[in-house]
Amino acid sequence: MSSTLRLLWFVPPSLAVVADASGMTAGLALQAGRNASSDAQFEALVSDRADTVVTAMDNVMDWNLRPGPRDFCLVAQLERTTPLTVVGQRGRATLGDLRTTTILVDAPGNGFIVALRAMLADEGIGPDAYALEPVGGVHERHDAIVSGRGDATLLGPPFDAMALESGLSRIATVQEHYPAFPGQGLVVSAGALKRLRPALSAWLLSLEKARRSIAGAPEAARQALALAGFSASSADAMLRATPGSLLPSRAGIELLIEQRRRCGLPGAETTYEKLVETSALPGS
Template sequence: METEKIRVMWFVPPLLALVASQDAQAMTVHADRNCSSDEQFDALVAGDVDAVVTSMDNVIGWNRRAGPRDFRVVAQVERTTPLTVVARPQLRNLHDLRGADLLVDAPDNGFVVALRAMLRDAGVASDAVRLTPAGGVKERFDALVAGQGDATLLGPPFDSMAVASGFARIASVQESYPDFPGQGVVVRKAGEANPNVAAWLRALERARRRISGNAESARQAVLAAGFPGTVAEAMIAQNPGSLRPTTEGIALLIAHRRSLGLVGADNDYWTIVDDSMVEQCMGGMK
């Protein structure tokens, strides 16, 4: 009888989780779609979930908030998170965002840090834009389409949906920062001893290997979840080479915070990541 179960939250189900769920003996995953990273933070603090899938920068920000300050990234579930700056059609480039109202999840943690770094690199001062919290990727897409704000960061499938609705694609995080990392599995430090988290990571690792050897099975899992074929191909392209968070990606997150004068610039890889469960599941599957 299946007894393993895990409670997770995410913005969009990651490919590895979709493929893992197709296993005939898959563990039970109770997954909720969250509307913001703050909702993820609250759920982890309250113990309502065992893990969340989120921007790895959130760990840096969350560990500086009032609260437990014991968050860690235990795995990376995609090579990178494709992020596009989508704006109203009259805005053609990052320079045009001066004076714009930018819809974000949170102003000081998560993917917004990469957006702020891109603006700084383009010569747009931080006080030249307004950052308006509007929730997760779906919520930001809905708000933009509804006429709120001037631009936002979107990932698949919402970036292509926005362009199809007449909005302009003006920049991408990956074009500016090729080492930008994908989302991570985040737990509180006590979760590192949770056997169900470890079991889920083993399931995700089996899925990662399955995708590497059989992309068509992954495509079918994405289609079965209701996503279009173009999204399936984009997700498959981001299948990570390992669940271990990349040192280059973590270093980039820290460098962005340092360049922007944000808290957390004194972090290093090991204050953000605990790869012990990934190492254990890799070692047990060789």
């Protein structure tokens, strides 16, 4: 049985920040680090350099098609939604302006880009009308687009606000098009779950306590995020994305499956039941 949990994420989720600041993780052996891309997350899981990752829930559908254990599952949802803004260079004002452009992505076939690909398809803009350039996670995409590389990208807090403050254009948000779009989830290999369950369950219990604390004392949570370096606007966006439950949203995951199908991407033949494993959640 494992007493240590090795975590990777792009940005610490608000639940984790509040849980740590409130002492709710006392006694847990957590080793958390930032990663540069979803591919880096996948490689870390496959090579046993990480036990679990906080990531876009769509990634599970793609990762289970790659060489590896092919048994990755979602054990929790850590955000109600991930606020995502399509940010463009000056002069790019609408989704229609993304024809013949280069869009900076983490990976072209999985993650948040699937939502943008679906948005473009809804506008009649097919995959041959634009190019996808992998540059890495949200931090890397922010730095690239602000430096003038590419024409547009998807960014979440706090990087979306930072990009707009630097003079880039707000084109659209994923939530405007898909209100049920779900936030990031916690992913593990089903084969490793028995070994990880003690530490994983303990951490999820601390996140559930943090979730309830945010609902009851939002100002204290806002202060914890401020002390962690998040701006006021970013902290507010993160708190608004606090999930109503750690149970992965059926409507949200079914939306992700439909978006993948809409874009003609593999992995869309899966179901909620095949993707979600709830045994580590508090009360399970």
